[in-house]
Every structure is written in C-alpha cells, then in structure tokens.
Amino acid sequence: MTILCVRFQLPPMYEAALPGLLGLLEEFTPVVEALPPDGALADLRGAERYFGRSAVELASVIRVRALARYGVDCVIGAGPGPMLARVALRDARPGVTCAVPGQPDAVAKFLAGRPVSALPGIGAATARTLREYGLDTLGLVAAAPLSTLQRLIGAKAGRELREKAGGTDRGRVVPNAVSRSLVAERPFGIDELNADRHRGALLSAAEEIGARLRAVEKVCRTLTLTVRYADRSSTARSRTLKEPTAHSPALTGTAYGMYEALGLQRARVRALALRAEGLAPAGQASHQLTFDPADEKVRRIEEVADRARAKFGPRAVMPGALAVADGLSWPTAA
Known part of the structure; x- marks a missing residue:
C-alpha cells in the first residue's frame, strides 16, 4: 500500500x-493533494523507504499526531493507488x-462485491443505468463485455469503468x-431547520x-458549498462562476443557487461553509460590460462600503437582512 x-x-467550525x-502530512511526504473540506491524498512511496515503515504503520503515526496536536481524529484508507485508497476509506473507522x-487478484x-x-x-445516474441492466456490483461490471458497457454509458466512460472495476x-x-x-464557515448554535436562517448564513x-477577496485584490473562479448535517454527514456542491469575480452579490446568487438545487426539506443543518477556489489576481480578470447603470451603481456602493469597513470595522456596513436578523451574529467581513 x-x-x-x-x-x-x-x-464544523474547524x-x-x-x-x-496538510502540513502534518507533508512531514512524511511532499506529495499531498488536498481534498477540501476535510480530506487529503498522500503518496508515501518515498516515505515507506525513508522511515522503514509500511503505509499502514505510518497511518497510525499520522492519526496519533493529528490527535495530539489538533485534537482531531481521522479515518484512513490505504491502497496501491488513489482510487483504491478512496474506496478503502469507505470501510475505515477511527483507529483502524x-x-x-x-496483489491484482x-x-x-476486494472490489467484486461492492x-x-x-x-x-x-454518479447516481450512471449507477442507476447499470443497475437497470443487472450490473449492480463491481464484479459484474468487470466481467461484462466492454461493448455492453460502452453502449450503456459511452465509449470512453465504459472503458474506464471496466478498468476501474477490475482494479486498475x-x-x-x-x-x-x-x-x-x-x-467562510457558519456553524449554528443548534441543529437548524429554518431555511431563512440557512439563507442568512449563506448571505x-x-x-x-x-470582502476578503477584494481586500487582497483577488477574484475566484469557483464557489463550493458544504452543508453539514446533524448526523455528521455532509454534502458538497461546486459551481463555476460565469466570470472570475469578488463581487458579493454574484457570490451570494451562486451560493443561493447551489443551496436551492440541493432541495433540502426540513434538513437538520449543523453548519454551512462557502469556499472560494481558483483564486487569481483581480488585475488579470476580465469583466463583461453590461451597460447596466444599476450594476455599476452596486459596484460603486460596494467600494464605498469596503472603505467604511476598513476604517470602522467589519460591521460598519452590512446587508439589511443581516442587520435585523434575530440571533445572527456572524461578521460580514474578516
């Protein structure tokens, strides 16, 4: 492994x-791939030779150090490749x-009965299509004729699926x-069912x-929403913006769109988090002119609000919905 x-x-707040x-993992190997919001892949080929320990033994050391330094436990899957390690993670438990x-066989x-x-x-659609034709386990998929899989889900996807199901x-x-x-994370004091409070947290x-992007003169290309539930499970959705931006209304609209697409109905939400990814210098980003005086006015107001916050604090200027929200004490800027 x-x-x-x-x-x-x-x-949620951590x-x-x-x-x-991730820095802890980099003490063992420089080849670390972050998997936000709470995971990572680590290639330990060099570390196994250097430390004279197997990947499973090093995993135990990583777990102990994470607990000792951060008070955070972890679950770990190990395998010959990234895909197999992710599959193994599904069966991992804290401490194991x-x-x-x-070995290929x-x-x-290991995969056959899964x-x-x-x-x-x-995804769910591909899995449903395969189940309709009786291909509900990886063993059956690996044994199916390649032509059948390609007819069901496409030439490239069928070939890749058959390889992966066989362990490649x-x-x-x-x-x-x-x-x-x-x-930016927004934990709730209690498991929250109120959709209005969810939207307030997103706003x-x-x-x-x-505000943070504009303060460092950056724009983001992608926005990711993570919803954490009362049972400690979570859902993450990402959306690429129409253009790289640090414009708060554009970010808010995208966040609302992802939230509505989840179709949550009386879900007990413990925390919400938004992550801006694909950061780039604002000076290198292009903005599509709209010739809309309202849009230009909003952007000028945003600039003035940023200057006011810089001088008087993050709560000097905020959307009215946050100013009157009962029980919400989140800042509008860091």
Missing part, C-alpha cells in the same frame, strides 16, 4: 484547520486503517495548495468572502 486517503473528522493538518491488498476480490457507486466519480488504478496524487482558496458567508 502506497497511497493514503485521509479524512479528518473536523467539527474547517480552517485543514492547511495545518482499511487497506486494499497490493486480491484487489479484484456496489458500483463505491467507485469515486460514479491509473490515477496519481497531484500536489496542490489548499491556500489558493478562502473559506453572511458570501459577504465575508467577497
């Missing part, structure tokens, strides 16, 4: 601790690393920098991210 897939069990936890054997046996949806990247993992860990993102988070 060479690759670890680590998911840190972060409380998502900002992820960069520090789930490892996929390295053992890998195929549902198709266990593979990363296989061509993926690799791609080092990235979680610091190229900004996150506050979007306002904060917009």
